[in-house]
Amino acid sequence: SGSSQLLTATLSVVAASLVWWSRVRRLTAVRSNIAGINALSEEILKANTADEAEAMAAEGLGRILGASKVSVILRDQARDAAGEAVRSGEAVEHGSEKTLYLPMVSGERPSGAFAISWTSDKCPYQIDERAALQHLANQIAITLELHDRRFQREQDRKSVV
16 A cells, blocks of 8 residues: 555656646747747848848748748738738637738738748647737838838939939
């Protein structure tokens, strides 16, 4: 009886240790992903076009999260779930497409949607990763707005000359 209690206690400690170790590993991975996404958010400000921002995000999120597809969808191109994200200003998860659509917001209204797709059955992104992805989407919107302003200033200068 004493040895079965000892065995039960030992198995309980082993099981608890495995659960704790698994949780620590998962939290460490999420923290690492968030740090990577935040670094990418700062890098993305160097992009000059929507295509360049999309390429940078696709490469970075492929490496960081294993994202299968990343798209920058401008407001006038946004349809269906992407259009819903733009209209609502909220993230829209489309399970059948395995895609998360995030509004790209700079100023008052979204300039488009940022779409990130995955291959597993359900969305793998935790709440903190989603917040970092939303920040990335907003940084893309800011990048595009800054590029448009720069372009407009150049056009204004050319028309004055």
